Amino acid sequence: xxxxxxxxxxxxxxxxxxxxxxxxxxxxxxxxxxxxxxxxxxxxxxxxxxxxxxxxxxxxxxxxxxxxxxxxxxxxxxxxxxxxxxxxxxxxxxxxxxxxxxxxxxxxxxxxxxxxxxxxxxxxxxxxxxxxxxxxxxxxxxxxxxxxxxxxxxxxxxxxxxxxxxxxxxxxxxxxxxxxxxxxxxxxxxxxxxxxxxxxxxxxxxxxxxxxxxxxxxxxxxxxxxxxxxxxxxxxxxxxxxxxxxxxxxxxxxxxxxxxxxxxxxxxxxxxxxxxxxxxxxxxxxxxxxxxxxxxxxxxxxxxxxxxxxxxxxxxxxxxxxxxxxxxxxxxxxxxxxxxxxxxxxxxxxxxxxxxxxxxxxxxxxxxxxxxxxxxxxxxxxxxxxxxxxxxxxxxxxxxxxxxxxxxxxxxxxxxxxxxxxxxxxxxxxxxxxxxxxxxxxxxxxxxxxxxxxxxxxxxxxxxxxxxxxxxxxxxxxxxxxxxxxxxxxxxxxxxxxxxxxxxxxxxxxxxxxxxxxxxxxxxxxxxxxxxxxxxxxxxxxxxxxxxxxxxxxxxxxxxxxxxxxxxxxxxxxxxxxxxxxxxxxxxxxxxxxxxxxxxxxxxxxxxxxxxxxxxxxxxxxxxxxxxxxxxxxxxxxxxxxxxxxxxxxxxxxxxxxxxxxxxxxxxxxxxxxxxxxxxxxxxxxxxxxxxxxxxxxxxxxxxxxxxxxxxxxxxxxxxxxxxxxxxxxxxxxxxxxxxxxxxxxxxxxxxxxx
Amino acid sequence: xxxxxxxxxxxxxxxxxxxxxxxxxxxxxxxxxxxxxxxxxxxxxxxxxxxxxxxxxxxxxxxxxxxxxxxxxxxxxxxxxxxxxxxxxxxxxxxxxxxxxxxxxxxxxxxxxxxxxxxxxx
Ligand SMILES: [Cu+2]
Numbered sequence: 092x093x094x095x096x097x098x099x100x101x102x103x104x105x106x107x108x109x110x111x112x113x114x115x116x117x118x119x120x121x122x123x124x125x126x127x128x129x130x131x132x133x134x135x136x137x138x139x140x141x142x143x144x145x146x147x148x149x150x151x152x153x154x155x156x157x158x159x160x161x162x163x164x165x166x167x168x169x170x171x172x173x174x175x176x177x178x179x180x181x182x183x184x185x186x187x188x189x190x191x192x193x194x195x196x197x198x199x200x201x202x203x204x205x206x207x208x209x210x211x212x213x214x215x216x217x218x219x220x221x222x223x224x225x226x227x228x229x230x231x232x233x234x235x236x237x238x239x240x241x242x243x244x245x246x247x248x249x250x251x252x253x254x255x256x257x258x259x260x261x262x263x264x265x266x267x268x269x270x271x272x273x274x275x276x277x278x279x280x281x282x283x284x285x286x287x288x289x290x291x292x293x294x295x296x297x298x299x300x301x302x303x304x305x306x307x308x309x310x311x312x313x314x315x316x317x318x319x320x321x322x323x324x325x326x327x328x329x330x331x332x333x334x335x336x337x338x339x340x341x342x343x344x345x346x347x348x349x350x351x352x353x354x355x356x357x358x359x360x361x362x363x364x365x366x367x368x369x370x371x372x373x374x375x376x377x378x379x380x381x382x383x384x385x386x387x388x389x390x391x392x393x394x395x396x397x398x399x400x401x402x403x404x405x406x407x408x409x410x411x412x413x414x415x416x417x418x419x420x421x422x423x424x425x426x427x428x429x430x431x432x433x434x435x436x437x438x439x440x441x442x443x444x445x446x447x448x449x450x451x452x453x454x455x456x457x458x459x460x461x462x463x464x465x466x467x468x469x470x471x472x473x474x475x476x477x478x479x480x481x482x483x484x485x486x487x488x489x490x491x492x493x494x495x496x497x498x499x500x501x502x503x504x505x506x507x508x509x510x511x512x513x514x515x516x517x518x519x520x521x522x523x524x525x526x527x528x529x530x531x532x533x534x535x536x537x538x539x540x541x542x543x544x545x546x547x548x549x550x551x552x553x554x555x556x557x558x559x560x561x562x563x564x565x566x567x568x569x570x571x572x573x574x575x576x577x578x579x580x581x582x583x584x585x586x587x588x589x590x591x592x593x594x595x596x597x598x599x600x601x602x603x604x605x606x607x608x609x610x611x612x613x614x615x616x617x618x619x620x621x622x623x624x625x626x627x628x629x630x631x632x633x634x635x636x637x638x639x640x641x642x643x644x645x646x647x648x649x650x651x652x653x654x655x656x657x658x659x660x661x662x663x664x665x666x667x668x669x670x671x672x673x674x675x676x677x678x679x680x681x682x683x684x685x686x687x688x689x690x691x692x693x694x695x696x697x698x699x700x701x702x703x704x705x706x707x708x709x710x711x712x713x714x715x716x717x718x719x720x721x722x723x724x725x726x727x728x729x730x731x732x733x734x735x736x737x738x739x740x741x742x743x744x745x746x747x748x749x750x751x752x753x754x755x756x757x758x759x760x761x762x763x764x765x766x767x768x769x770x771x772x773x774x775x776x777x778x779x780x781x782x783x784x785x786x787x788x789x790x791x792x793x794x795x796x797x798x799x800x801x802x803x804x805x806x807x808x809x810x811x812x813x814x815x816x817x818x819x820x821x822x823x824x825x826x827x828x829x830x831x832x833x834x835x836x837x838x839x840x841x842x843x844x845x846x
Numbered sequence: 847x848x849x850x851x852x853x854x855x856x857x858x859x860x861x862x863x864x865x866x867x868x869x870x871x872x873x874x875x876x877x878x879x880x881x882x883x884x885x886x887x888x889x890x891x892x893x894x895x896x897x898x899x900x901x902x903x904x905x906x907x908x909x910x911x912x913x914x915x916x917x918x919x920x921x922x923x924x925x926x927x928x929x930x931x932x933x934x935x936x937x938x939x940x941x942x943x944x945x946x947x948x949x950x951x952x953x954x955x956x957x958x959x960x961x962x963x964x965x966x967x968x
Contacts, residue, residue: 175921178936182916238917242892252867253892253960254919306918422933426957428926436959444867448860455856458849469852483919486958490922509929 101147103139106160113159120157124149172320179310186303189235193296196231200289212276212284221286222273228266228288236262236295252443254481258298261477262291265808268470285467294478294812301816308823312491315498319418322374322393327358347405351396359392360407368399376504376755421501425494429510431776432489442482450476453795471805475794479811484786484818488779491826496772499832504755505765512751516735516769518716522664522762523707525721526675526685529739529759531651535564537571538632538652541623542645549645551577553604553637555597559585564633564649592635603638610636620646631684653688660759661689663836667766674703703729720762737762764834771832779822786818878966881907889913889920889934889961897963903949909942920961925954
């Protein structure tokens with residue numbers, strides 16, 4: 092992840108190194124390579140670290156000439172992930188093998204027991220036969236289940252007990268008892284001379300199989316981060332001394348000039364120096380339409396250059412890019428604690444020793460009070476309780492769902508900061524929304540121009556006049572003229588009349604633009620235009636009169652237009668049960684006009700930034716669970732005060748770090764997506780916890796034999812083993828169902844884009 | 847005779863379990879290891895070793911985890927109270943940066959909470 096310029100140390104993974112002699116040979120071989128300042132082999136993790144400016148190829152060649160193998164270690168996030176996946180694959184295969192071998196012994200044994208019923212030891216021949224089966228089972232226990240025993244032992248030394256403890260105790264007890272039967276049957280009552288080798292082998296096999304299935308399902312669970320990682324390209328094309336060279340992305344440095352051709356991904360964050368192109372940013376923002384980029388515009392790593400060739404300067408590389416930060420944030424959120432998990436936490440901390448005690452108590456009850464054969468019953472109960480009780484599923488219930496849920500959010504441009512925010516978002520009942528930039532576009536636009544004569548002529552005159560003004564509304568008029576390709580004229584005698592408007596001479600005509608007061612001051616009768624202006628003002632627009640040479644020529648209106656999807660989003664949020672309140676620093680009339688159009692009932696207008704926080708606090712005092720949606724920096728105190736702060740369209744580093752939820756897209760739909768997603772995730776967690784609790788809380792009494800009086804049968808340890816193994820698989824699979832979650836509104840559809 | 851023996855050993859097993867996993871485990875809590883550059887926390891066979899790690903308060907610290915267990919349980923280490931987590935590569939040393947924290951005890955564990963340890967900030 093760090094930059095690997097030739098000056099920083101290079102790391103190699105070594106092959107075939109086994110002793111101190113090898114270390115010496117390799118180190119001296121590298122001493123002869125030019126540019127190597129220092130070479131050090133670590134025998135422990137079989138790595139070689141080289142300081143100096145030597146080329147990697149030379150170092151590898153030197154190691155090979157000494158008779159060993161070496162490969163360069165590049166710790167980019169993607170390669171790390173690839174290696175992890177490989178490890179996972181190996182582990183999966185290993186688990187399958189272990190399961191196959193153990194079941195290969197266990198299934199025939201069980202079939203034999205079921206078909207012949209001869210699992211007892213009553214004569215020397217049976218002693219010999221079962222003795223050899225016992226040794227075979229021991230081999231299976233060591234080869235296929237050895238890790239349970241070593242794990243249990245190490246945990247035991249640390250005064251802790253784990254799933255391994257339960258498995259080792261269960262299968263170990265079954266095997267030891269069976270061996271006792273084989274070796275000294277005369278010590279036991281006739282009815283208890285029964286062996287349980289098949290149980291040991293089957294349980295080891297089933298648990299390995301369960302873990303194998305879990306490993307596979309888990310791989311799918313983390314698919315979201317994988318997708319993000321795949322957005323990173325492995326190479327970048329750097330322009331050096333006029334030549335374009337492909338280099339590994341880890342070697343790109345801040346200040347490098349890079350070339351991206353059409354169809355290529357942007358390798359690092361930067362800004363355009365030359366060229367023009369459309370860039371598809373949907374993978375990061377969820378915004379379906381490509382964005383036009385030209386000189387000076389910012390580019391984000393992982394986005395796709397569509398049609399033009401761009402030359403750009405690298406500004407952030409490696410772990411500093413926005414994509415890396417998003418990946419990091421998703422990873423952190425995926426493994427953070429959700430408040431609902433506390434119960435499971437507490438339970439699993441004391442679970443295993445408790446289960447051991449329960450198992451012994453149940454066994455003693457069966458031994459003292461149970462029917463014959465007492466010893467056999469005692470053993471079956473002891474083994475079954477131990478085996479069925481593994482709390483793995485319980486521990487997995489929340490992290491698995493959060494992992495999928497948070498990843499799913501990232502795919503939809505919703506970045507959740509942690510598990511707590513995810514849970515709190517489910518319980519919101521009020522959403523306060525900052526108007527400017529969230530409900531509206533955030534930049535005023537010319538909405539209406541009405542005139543008796545040609546509107547373009549009037550616009551041209553007004554824009555020329557306003558090009559001299561610094562009023563924020565002036566910009567809207569000027570850019571409207573530019574959009575129509577009207578060329579502006581010289582202005583003489585420009586005058587800004589405070590609280591009234593502006594005046595000046597354009598192309599020999601005296602042009603006035605301002606409010607009614609200005610017209611009255613100049614003695615111009617606004618006449619029929621007055622009604623027009625009133626009705627525009629009622630719609631929340633800022634209406635102005637234009638006069639040319641002493642007569643009103645028309646009215647124009649400027650407004651901050653409502654975002655295209657705001658109304659649909661507000662409806663959707665209401666449907667989710669949220670009460671929506673609007674906050675704005677604008678005047679009441681404008682605010683209410685916007686609220687009316689969007690169907691928002693509660694409006695707080697004329698606010699100062701600090702008022703926003705107070706309103707959120709007041710709502711909370713009234714018992715509301717308040718979400719706050721705003722566009723970042725100036726809303727920060729209110730965002731922080733709210734139960735869940737949604738930073739909208741910000742995507743700046745600060746916002747990602749401070750908001751509970753960051754929406755990569757400037758749309759209120761993101762809030763609805765986030766609420767829907769969090770509700771779906773929490774529902775999934777509850778299902779998982781229920782499933783896991785059912786396995787453990789029902790499993791234990793059943794294994795202890797409470798149904799014996801009714802059914803006359805005990806739960807076989809083999810069934811207990813299967814139930815335990817599949818409880819985790821159930822939880823992981825259920826969590827995986829969340830992958831198919833889709834927000835109820837597909838934003839790409841109404842923009843005509845496709846995903 | 848046999849029945850007395852079995853009952854007694856059962857009760858002894860319960861007593862031992864209570865003592866070893868709960869009482870003795872609590873008494874054992876004084877032993878902790880301070881972090882220095884060389885300290886590697888091994889992740890192997892269901893435990894972190896060492897599992898009680900002492901760091902200084904108000905300072906950022908880097909912990910070095912070496913995972914030797916391929917089982918998925920060991921894949922992540924989480925410090926839920928500090929909102930820190932890391933994915934550990936098999937047979938690799940993974941650096942985990944712990945932000946400056948107030949004095950106190952912070953448990954850390956794997957996803958399933960099979961591996962458990964305590965970070966002591968003081
Ligand atoms: Cu586990």
